[in-house]
Structure formats: structure tokens, C-alpha cells
Amino acid sequence: MKKHVAALALCFAAAVSGTVQAGCRPNRIDLRGDWGQASFNIEIANTQEERARGLMFREAMPRSAGMLFVYDRPQPASFWMKNTLIPLDIIFIDRSGVVSRVHSNAIPGDLSPIPGGDHVFAVLEINAGLAVRYGISAGTELRHKVFFKGPAKWAC
Numbered sequence: 001m002k003k004h005v006a007a008l009a010l011c012f013a014a015a016v017s018g019t020v021q022a023g024c025r026p027n028r029i030d031l032r033g034d035w036g037q038a039s040f041n042i043e044i045a046n047t048q049e050e051r052a053r054g055l056m057f058r059e060a061m062p063r064s065a066g067m068l069f070v071y072d073r074p075q076p077a078s079f080w081m082k083n084t085l086i087p088l089d090i091i092f093i094d095r096s097g098v099v100s101r102v103h104s105n106a107i108p109g110d111l112s113p114i115p116g117g118d119h120v121f122a123v124l125e126i127n128a129g130l131a132v133r134y135g136i137s138a139g140t141e142l143r144h145k146v147f148f149k150g151p152a153k154w155a156c
Contacts, residue, residue: 023143023156024143024144024145024156026044026145027041027042027043028040028041028042028144029042029066029068029124029142029143029144030142030143030144030154031134031136031140031141031142031143032140032141032143032154033135033136033137033139033140033141034135035134035135035136036134036135038134038136039064040064040065040066040124040126041062041064041065041066042065042066042067042068042124042144043065043066043067043068044067044068044070044146045067045068045069045070046069046070046146050069051069051071054067054069054079054084054125055067055084055086055088055125056082056083056084056085057083057084057085058084058085058086059085059086060086061086061127063127063130065126065127066124066125066126066127067124067125068122068123068124068144068146069122069123069124069125070121070122070146071120071121071122073121074094074095074119074120074121075118075119075120075121076116076117076118076119076120077092077115077116077117077120077123078113078114078115078116079103079106079113079114079116079123080110080111080112080113080114081106081107081108081109081110081111081114082109082111083109084106084108084109085108085109086108086127086128087105087106087107087108087127087128087129088105088106088125088126088127088128089102089103089104089105089106089125089126089127089128089129089130089131089132089136090102090103090106090114090116090123090124090125091103091123091124091125091126091131091136091140092116092117092120092123093120093121093122093123093124093142093147094119094120094121094150095119095121095147095149095150096147096150096151096152096153097122097141097142097143097144097147097150097152097153097154098139098140098141098142098153099136099137099138099139099140099141099142100116100117100119100120100138101116101117101138102131102136102137102138103116104128104129104131104132105128105129106128121147121150122142122146122147124142141153141154142154143155143156144156
């Protein structure tokens with residue numbers, strides 16, 4: 001019996017440490033706030049060409065997916081929905097990984113600029129309605145390796 005309990009405890013410890021070690025993955029971003037936590041599988045757009053194309057021409061995106069646009073330094077940023085076929089929530093993030101602004105339910109094809117502010121370091125696009133559903137708002141913290149020099153509010 002003692003061997004069984006010890007083996008079970010060892011398996012539990014390994015599972016917990018594996019979770020901690022898996023903290024940051026290049027293809028996932030974690031969010032947390034007073035509302036709890038959420039994670040999205042992401043694609044990274046960190047070149048000018050990738051950021052310009054973004055999620056254009058896509059007809060669907062899985063609920064747990066998104067795209068993270070990353071800039072070389074904080075800067076003014078504005079988005080639009082040209083050639084974007086799916087409604088999106090656009091989440092603007094500062095260098096430390098903290099949400100500064102959320103634009104919910106961006107309209108597909110709309111050419112109106114969606115300003116994010118003057119010090120945007122990254123932008124997360126997810127399916128429309130999820131920011132409200134999860135409670136994502138200004139002050140929500142994000143965890144991903146791109147924020148490590150921020151310094152990150154929620155480090156990996």
C-alpha cells in the first residue's frame with residue numbers, strides 16, 4: 001500500500017512540475033484577470049508582411065485560436081478589417097503584457113481605423129465575443145515569451 005501511495009504521489013509531483021515547466025509555449029498565450037484564466041493557441045505575426053496579412057481571407061478560426069501581432073518596440077497602432085471575413089475581438093497589449101484596450105466585435109470588411117493607442121507592443125486577435133465572454137479587459141495580464149523584456153507582469 002505504501003508503495004502504491006508513494007508511486008501515486010510521485011506521478012502527481014511529475015504532473016504538477018510538467019505543468020509548471022510547460023508555462024510558456026511559442027504557440028500558446030495565457031491570459032488572467034479577476035475573471036480567471038484562459039489560453040489560446042496562436043500564430044505569431046512578427047514581420048511587416050505577416051502583420052499586414054494578419055487573418056485576411058480566412059473563413060473561420062477555431063474558438064481557442066488567435067493571432068498575436070508583435071512589434072519590435074512599443075508604438076502607435078491602428079487596425080482595420082480590410083479583407084477580413086470573420087468578426088474579431090482586437091486586444092491591444094503593452095510591453096509588459098498587460099491589456100491596454102479591447103475593441104470587441106470588429107466588423108468584417110470594415111475599413112474604419114481601430115486605434116489601439118500610442119504604446120502598443122502586441123495585439124491579440126480572437127473570435128468576436130470571446131473578450132466579453134471571458135471578461136478580458138484593460139488590466140488583463142498575458143503570458144508569452146515575447147513579453148520577457150517588458151519586464152513581463154506575468155513571467156514565464
